[in-house]
Amino acid sequence: MDRIYKALSDPTRREIIRLLRQRDMTAGEIAGNFTLSKPTLTGHFAVLREAGLIHGEKSGTTITYSLHLSVLEDALALLMDQFRIGQPRARTTASPKVPS
Amino acid sequence: MDRIYKALSDPTRREIIRLLRQRDMTAGEIAGNFTLSKPTLTGHFAVLREAGLIHGEKSGTTITYSLHLSVLEDALALLMDQFRIGQPRARTTASPKVPS
DNA sequence: ACTTTATTTCGGTAATTTCCTAAATACAAA
DNA sequence: TTTGTATTTAGGAAATTACCGAAATAAAGT
Numbered sequence: 001m002d003r004i005y006k007a008l009s010d011p012t013r014r015e016i017i018r019l020l021r022q023r024d025m026t027a028g029e030i031a032g033n034f035t036l037s038k039p040t041l042t043g044h045f046a047v048l049r050e051a052g053l054i055h056g057e058k059s060g061t062t063i064t065y066s067l068h069l070s071v072l073e074d075a076l077a078l079l080m081d082q083f084r085i086g087q088p089r090a091r092t093t094a095s096p097k098v099p100s
Numbered sequence: 101m102d103r104i105y106k107a108l109s110d111p112t113r114r115e116i117i118r119l120l121r122q123r124d125m126t127a128g129e130i131a132g133n134f135t136l137s138k139p140t141l142t143g144h145f146a147v148l149r150e151a152g153l154i155h156g157e158k159s160g161t162t163i164t165y166s167l168h169l170s171v172l173e174d175a176l177a178l179l180m181d182q183f184r185i186g187q188p189r190a191r192t193t194a195s196p197k198v199p200s
Numbered sequence: 201a202c203t204t205t206a207t208t209t210c211g212g213t214a215a216t217t218t219c220c221t222a223a224a225t226a227c228a229a230a
Numbered sequence: 231t232t233t234g235t236a237t238t239t240a241g242g243a244a245a246t247t248a249c250c251g252a253a254a255t256a257a258a259g260t
Contacts, residue, residue, distance in 0.1 A: 002111060009109035010218085011102060014182070021183055027237060040219055042238055061227050061236045073185050076176070082114070083121055085173050110248085127207060140249050142208055161206045161257050 004075045007051035012036065013044050020054060020067035027056070027063045104175045107151035112136065113144050120154060120167035127156070127163045 007013055016030055031041045045065060048054040052071045056063045107113055116130055131141045145165065148154040152171045156163045 005109050005111075005114075006217095008179075009105050011105075012218090014105075017183060028235095031237095036218095037220060038237070039221080039239080043218075046238095058226095058237095061234095063237065069185070072183060076180055076183075076185060079108075080176055083117060083172060083176075085169070085176060112248090128205090131207095136248090137250055138207070139209080139251080143248075146208095158207095158256095161204095163207065 001075070001078065003047075003051040004053065004071075007047050007053055010044070010047075012041075013048055016041075016044060016048060017053065017067060017072070020065060021069075024064050024066040027065065030065065101175070101178065103147075103151040104153065104171075107147050107153055108175075110144070110147075112141075113148055116141075116144060116148065117153065117167060117172070120165060121169075124164050124166040127165065130165065 008017075012034065015033070019025060019030060019033060027038070027041065027045065030045075031038050034041060045054065045056065049056065052068060053075075054065050054067055056065045108117075112134065115133070119125060119130060119133060127138070127141065127145065130145075131138050134141060145154065145156065149156065152168060153175075154165050154167055156165045
């Protein structure tokens with residue numbers, strides 16, 4: 001779970017996800033959308049892969065990356081659940097004194 | 101927007117949010133839930149405040165923090181929208197060759 | 201005025217993250 | 231088998247982050 005948050009915390013990685021939302025792309029195609037070096041992008045792919053958000057399929061000399069939309073959906077759902085968004089909050093005042 | 105992602109990327113800050121979801125709490129009360137030092141927690145409060153996720157109200161010597169649930173909700177909604185979750189994806193194959 | 205309590209600011213260290221260039225790998229084509 | 235293309239791994243620099251103890255601030259109680 002923590003890996004997914006970390007993966008989403010970088011703007012470059014969010015942009016990669018946005019690109020893969022549209023269609024599968026090779027590592028080189030994705031890199032073409034950035035001014036960053038390819039090794040740097042490779043590092044971002046690794047973070048996304050370790051979070052389970054993308055998957056790379058090797059074919060010949062190219063690797064085509066695809067998004068695991070379901071993992072992203074589940075993560076977002078869990079995030080909303082964790083903060084119990086949509087449900088009413090409890091009392092909204094701090095306890096005035098906390099006896100130890 | 102980026103500040104919100106960054107704010108959510110740390111487990112300690114997510115726990116602070118979780119605590120404030122239940123009820124408003126003073127800085128000291130929140131700190132009581134962690135083994136971390138108070139200055140460290142103060143730093144986390146600042147990150148959350150700068151992201152607009154919490155707000156501190158000073159009263160006497162204490163500061164009571166409260167969660168801006170609406171900001172969190174909006175951020176999550178935007179996040180889902182950014183990745184267009186719930187909508188169908190486009191073509192799912194990489195273009196075989198990209199002529200420059 | 202002095203002390204206590206709650207919290208922050210300061211200054212610095214260690215860990216992590218992001219990024220780069222150069223070199224390695226792996227496959228395909230000539 | 232040599233060459234070219236796509237991508238990764240390795241090694242390291244720079245920036246950012248998370249953390250701490252000590253000192254500062256600020257309000258309240260004595």
